[in-house]
Each structure stands twice: as structure tokens, then as C-alpha cells.
Amino acid sequence: MSVPRQEIQELFKKLVSNESTEQETETFFQLVKDLPEDDVLIEQLDAWWDSVDAGKSRDLVQERRIWQQVREKMNPEEYLPAPVHLIYRRRTWNIAAAVLILVAAGIFLWTQRRPSVDYRQPYAQSLDADIQPGTDGAVLTLADGRKILLDSLKDGLVASQLGADITLQDGRIAYNAAGSKGAQPAWNTITTPRGRQFKVMLPDGTQVWLNAASSITYPTFFAGAERRVEVTGEVYMDVAKDARKKFKVKVNNQAVVEVTGTEFNVKAYTDEATMATTLVEGAVKLYKTTDTSCWHCPQSVISEVKPEKAVSLVPGQQGVITDNAQDQTKNKNSSGILVLNDIDKDKVLAWKNGFFNFTGMSSRDAMNQLVRWYNIEVVYEKAVPEIEFFGDLRRDMSLADVLTALEVAGVQFKVTSGRKIVVLPQ
Template sequence: MTEYNNYIAKLIGKYLEDSLSAEEHIELTEWINASDNNRHLFTEMTDKQQLTTHLQRIYAYDSDRIAQKISAKIPAFGDPKIVELQPVSFLKKWGWAAAVAVLVLGGTYYYRVHTKEQPTNLATNQSPIMPGQQGAILTLADGRQVVLDTLSGGLIASQNGASIVLADGKLVYDPTSAGNAEVQYNIMTTPKGRQFELTLPDGTKVWLNAASTIRYPTAFTGKERKVTVSGEVYFEVIRDADKPFFVSIDNKAAIEVLGTSFNVNAYENEHSIQTTLVNGSVRVGVPIANQSKILNPGQQATIVNKQITVAEIKDLDKILAWKYGLFNFDGANLEEVMRQLERWYNIEVVYENGIPNTRFIGEMSRQIPLTDLLDILKKTEVDFRVEGRKLIVLNK
């Protein structure tokens, strides 16, 4: 668990220096809330007075050995002689992040000498990896980021006159007071382990699956409504024949809409871009290849290597399962299943001894702990081992 310990130590250090990114803030919060032990440890390691005292004791005992250990683990800290400085000088030069790393990496040695207790392992008695939940990061026009998970509701911000309100766990834009100033753009991002619902300024409803992004104006003031997406997003577009709705997928594909419901799957680590139409009508195109296809309800456009193919979809429920809190693994191979788990449980998947040739059928709830889901998958020719937030797939 050393690698995971080091990563949590890094997050705690960045917390002390107030330099956590929005995504890191979410990860650290999840770790803190995973167990009482984690909460207690976090409280201790963020008490700067205690941190300084621990450093003084470590340096007083055996600075050379601690220095060698830290230097070997974290070369970026530079010359190991730095630990010969007094703790106050150390903190001025290297900061709280380095101090936390000193305690984690040198802590085993320190605790064995000075106490009868075993050193605390940040990953000891690992709590179950819980499923994803509602949450997202909102990036405002000026670059400020708001972690929506941490807010209870109410007015979030005003952008170019439009009010942004969080209500019932959903973000809604009210453009009634929007002026004629330059158009401003917001970005909503769902990290791994999060999904969220958004209502755009025109009333269009948007659902973001995990690890997805949408960029949109705070008011649709022109003759068109344009948004850009990545990952997986479901739309229910408000019809407006005088102001068509366009979805751009990282300049790789474009969708023209009048009023309709459809799903877009455009993850970078998937082999294709898929647009599935539930009702209404859309035109899916590849601008760089000057190609386009019109879809009817129940059809799916797949883009691979700038080529579009259209097929009938017999089971729309499979495509939309994520929106209704389900995994649908019908016909999926192991890699496809693991990519879904990576995004929803915020884990890294590693294959040991190759990738088993296994396919799955059936639906499962997305609201169960990872261990419960793995117990079901183990009934196939696959086994698993969990280390921190790393899932190791074993070929039986």
C-alpha cells in the first residue's frame, strides 16, 4: 500500500498548502469519510503544531537515516542533507507537503523507536470502495471552480446576468436577467465516481455520466445553441425551430438537433463515438470528412476513423442504463466492463497475466460497493485483488 499512502500524504500536504485541485479535493474528502481511523489521522496530520513537533523528534533521533529513506522515495526533494536543517527552516524551504511526506515515509522508523504502537498505515483496514454519487465541478467564466458536492443549495453565482442555482441536487440556469454583454462560458465536469444533472439556459436538460464534460454559454443569445461535450452525456433538448441546437464532440463529430432526446458516448478510451437517438431527429456529422447521417428514433450512429455507420438498436435500455442507476453488461467483454468500473468507482484497473477472454450478460445496480460487484463477476473465469484504489484483474 506504500504507493497509495504516498498519494494520500501528497493530498494532505496540498490541503495544508491550500493548493488542492477540485478533483483532488473530492478524492481527499472520500478518503477522510471512508473510516473513523482516516478522519482521526487526517486531524492529526493537519495540526501544524503537532506536525512540527513530530518533525523535531524525527530529526533529533536519526536525521541521516531518515534523509536517506526520504531521498530514495522522493528524489524531487533533492539533496538528503536538507533534513539536517531545523524543522522551521525545512518548512520554509519545502512546505507542509514535504513535511507530511517525511512523516509518512520516515514514520515507520520513528514510531518503532519512540512508541510501542505500530505505525499507522494510511491504507490499513481498507474500507470498501463505494459506488459513485451525485456531484460535479463547475468552472466559471473567470476560471474559479466550485465543487458542487460540498454545497447544500441556493444561488451559486451570477454570470453575465444569468443566475446559477443549485436546487434538489441539480444545477439550473435562469437567464431572465441576462444582458447583451459578451457571451460567457461555463464548464461542468464530472470526475470519476460522479454524475450530475444540469438544466441549460434554454431549459434543455443534460445528464452527465462519470468522467464527462460539457461547455456551454450562460445564455443562448445568437441564432444557434452550441455546446461541446466529452465522455457520456444524455440530452433532452427543448425544441426551437428558429434556433437549432448543436453538439460538438472535440471537433471529431457534430450533432444538429431541433428538439429531441439522445445519448452521446464519446470517451477518449473507447474505440468509437456513438450517438443514440431516443426520439425526435438528429443529424450526426464528421465535419473534417464532410460526412453526415440523419438518425431516426431507435438508431445509433457510430463513428470510427472518421467514418459513420448507422444501425438499429433493439435495446435502448442498455444504452441508457447508466442514467437509471444500472450497469448493463449484455454482450460486453471484460475490458469494456472494467472501463465502466474505472469511471464509476474512481479506480485504476491493471491486468495481471493478460486479459481474460470473457463476456458478460445481465444488469447490476450501480449503487453497490465495488467488492459486492466483484463477488458476482468472480463467478466467471476471472478473479480480482484490490490494493488501495487499484483493481488488479487476475486470469484464473
């Protein structure tokens, strides 16, 4: 007998929103009771319970009571008498424990365009078990062109340049010497390839976190009236305060972020249509630039930056520079920068805190994150599926576990040889 999954899902949504009639409630519990214990829908319901347990629910007391009833009716012997705190024993599911913090629908990653989910055996299980999540690591390129792989180095001295010692401590690069009067600094670059992330402390004490497929170019000490660095990809910066020296970040020769001391995130991957600067604390000025001069060349040949009209951001705002024509029409200021308010900072900084946050994200953008973090190739058999995701996944999960979760959300794919994944049409 086929399982009426869609009916169970709709009844469950009514239950948790207090919209269920007595008959609908009875029907729901009977349908759930008849489900096999190893049915994938039970995993989805358990995953929803984990989201409630994490405090994400609208009404914990009501929804915990409902879920307690569900699980007791399915397996009465598995539960202890529930006192005020509704303490009970429950099994740990791989996908539930793997973190789907599922919101909105309350059961699993819902999509607006896909009315049902294909509950076939996941293709993800056929993936090579060796495709593990990314880890800390980077390549340090010195001024003379030497490259040092930082992944496996032990703590201690990494290199010395023009009197500046470069050290590795607890997985972070740091510089411990100031420049000599009249001397020119050496410029270094830290690059994170796909599948790597890294943290750097610049000579002035500024801390920088690099996401996968990112880079920062900076001097061994900051000479002159400004502190200048160049970045690509995605970085989070906690800039050391120095009112005498502004801190300027050139992003992909597209824009400049100007600060004195503040915290912000820049996302500027060249394979995406937008460049976004999100302010977490302090204040920044953001402006487009056509300046392509070499900031890490000798100081004598660095040209003055000629900014276009700037926008000032306050905490919680995001400045967006985009090639997307639809987004460009939303721009209401002369700077050419779209300013968004009330940005979800937890979503923006999810990568830094060990998560993927897919809420409101298209399938292409979600897969791009997987490409960078797991160092895989993703191609689309036909058109990119129009699926909008909601939820979080931990970045320390194996690729197979992540793809299994996305399959539940409606993404269909096949695994070919090597590290290539083909996304199938809906």
C-alpha cells in the same frame, strides 16, 4: 465428495427448457438436495430465481414451478403450502438481491469462452469497505476560471455572471436569466470526475445528465442563430424545442450532433475506440468534423462549422464513429459513420437509470465502467481475459459486491494496496 457443478448446471438448463428426461429430472433434484445450504451454487440459483421474479423469464409459470420444487426439496420446512400464485418465504442473498438479472443460461453470468467457474473464496471480500459507489457531484468552472465544488453545496444561489444567476436546486444546476441585447454570454463548464454524476438544466430549458468522467461546456445564454455546446465522456440530453435555433453538440472535436428538439445519448470516452450517438426520440443529424475552433470563444472569432456528409438518425438507431478497423469495414455509407438499427435503448441508458448493463460487453469495457464509477485503477497482469458478460448490476452496490458477482462470472483478480485491482489471466 466433490460437487458435480457442471452437471447440475446442465441439468438445470434442460429443466427450464422442458428438455429434461424423467431420469435427468430425478438426478437433478437429488444433486441439489445434497448441496450444503451455504454453497455458492445455491446463491447462483437464487439469483436466477430473482431474475424470473422480475419477469425476465421466457415461461414464468413453468420455471417458477421448477424452482419451487428445487427449494422445497432443499428445505421443506422453509415453505408454506403454495396456492395458485406460488407464494413462499425465501431468504435474501446478498448477491441475488444485488441484482444479477441473469438471462440466457438462467443460472448466472455465462461466458462463451470459459467452460467452468472457479468457486474459490472471493478476493472481493478483501477490498477496503470504504470503496463505495459513485454519487451526485461535479465541479463548476466559471468563465473567469473560478472552480466551485458542487458536491456539498446546499440549495440556493451558487454564483452570478453577467446578469445570469446560477442556482442549485435538488442536486441540479439551473440558469434563470436571458442575455442582454448585444451582450456576449459567459461560458461555463460542468465536469464530473470519476465517481460522480450530475444533472444540469441549460438556459434554454435543455436537460443534461452527465455520467462519470464527463463534461459539458455551454453559455449562460444562447446568443446568435444557433445553440452550441461541447461535451466529452457520456451525456444524455433532452433538448428543449426551438425551431428557430438549431441545437448543436460538438463531441471531442470529432463529430457534431445537430437537433432542434429531441432526446439522445452520446458516449465518447477518449480511452475507447468508438463514439456512439443513440437516438431515443425525435430526429438528429450526425456528422464527422475536423472543426477544432473554439466554440466558447467570443462570437466574433467562432468559425462556421463545415460539416462533412451527415447521416440522419431515427429513434432506435445509433451512429458510430470508430477507430476499430474491423468495424470500419462494416460502414456502407459515404459519411464514414456506421449506422446500427434496433438498438437496445435500455442497455444504452442503463447508467442514467442506475444500472450497469454488461450484456454482450467485453471484460475490458465492463472494467472501464467500474474504473469511472468507483474511481479505481485496473491493470491486467497479462492479456485481457476474453470473457463476454450477460446481465445487469445496480450502480449503488459496493465495489466488493460488484466484483464478487463478476468473480462468479469467471473474472479472476487480486486486490493490491489502495484502489488498484489486478485482473488475472484465465
